[in-house]
Amino acid sequence: MKSTFWKAIATVALALALLFSATALGEARYPTLGGTVTDDANVLSQSVAADIAAYAEKLESSADIKLHVAIVQFLDGEAAQTYADTLFTRWELGENDLLLLGAAAEDTFAVATGSGVKAKLSDASLKNLLYGSGFSDAFKTQQYDQAFGSLFVALNDLVAKQTGKTIALDQLFQAYQSGTQSASGQNTLQNTLNAVVDTSSQLWANTIDSISNSVQNYQDYHQQRDDSGSGLTPGGWIVLAVIVLIIFGQSAPGRRARRSGCGCSPIGWVLGGLGLGALWNRSRGEDYHRGPGGFGRPRRW
């Protein structure tokens, strides 16, 4: 009975949770945190992604800034800054985190930072970095390696200027170290028009899988429910029977019958102890008031 009670409480809690989750309608799809670089649009080369990861380690150890890069295909109707801020919260990033978001199919991007990063690198300086380093132009023309390579070379300069911490890039972003490159190649327009993009999205695939799991979970629950049947469990019936017997045991005839004892069998002792002898004796109109008598049997002197 106790477990049923808690089950009911859990059911109410689940119903309330579901009620509030309904208000989440309108949320965009967000990727899960997958290391320093979460590239759901598959637009970065492995070498640039590796360089970003290596640079992030250096940046954290020298300037205490944790760098994250997220690239998705679309923003599901959200503004880039709103999406970046929400992702920052969903990933539980903190005051020393810097998140750079890019939406490949929308040609937009945004930066979200914690308070510790804002103190070191102002929002204005980061915005200048996005538009002044060649990142914006390269990103909007789908030259993502160049966009991010140029950006982090410029970011390294900015960090050195703002915090006084110099980080040696060595081989990192080597192709982009010799001055900030612009993305204004002569074939830029043609690249934009004819770029073969990877339109796969692990995020979207995961979303579909999650919905399939939801369907499967219900079907499993339904199957399990059909298998186990409904109504009281055998344990429940036993508990119910014991409660009823105890009540009868507390009745006046039951008490007397219990005091009178039982001389027949173990089952008789149990039932007699619970006072059912009273019902039996009464039904037979026997005198069970005086002296010892067996369960179900009238007293014989």
Place this chain on the structure above:
Amino acid sequence: MKPKLTIGLSILISLLLLAFGLVYGSVSGYADERAHVNALLEGESGLLTVINYRASDALNLCVVADRHIAGDTDVASLRAAAKALRETEPSLAAEKVKDDALTSAFGAVAAKLQASQSFAQSARDRQYLEMLSADFAQYAQNAIYATYNKAATDYNQKLTVPVLGDLARFFGVKPCELFR
């Protein structure tokens, strides 16, 4: 001295206990079943979420369309339909109507895009249209719709069971609305 119960009172208490058990069991049983049906509707990966993602796909298509047919009335209609679908409605029937409107608006914009010359020249955006159309259709054909409607129908059927169903309804358990 302990109070003594008469046989009649014992029977009465037992009957009350049984009645309580019956009511409590039926209401909690229906509530439990209802919670699982609701999870299919309002859960993190439920039917309403699927509808929301269809709206997301439509808004994403608007971004692609704006590169080729910016200011087009069909694009504006699609954007409005998607935003309307994201507003929660008290009735599922109203959601269905809005979802159907979204499907029509999505098709209209896709057709108009394909007729656009600049779109025809953009391999990238053709791929994005393909991606979005596939995702949009995949959600529309998702098993969640049939599963939810069947679960809701089964639940409503159980709620018509004499005594237990009557008791549950009496104590405020309501039938589920179908998405149709």
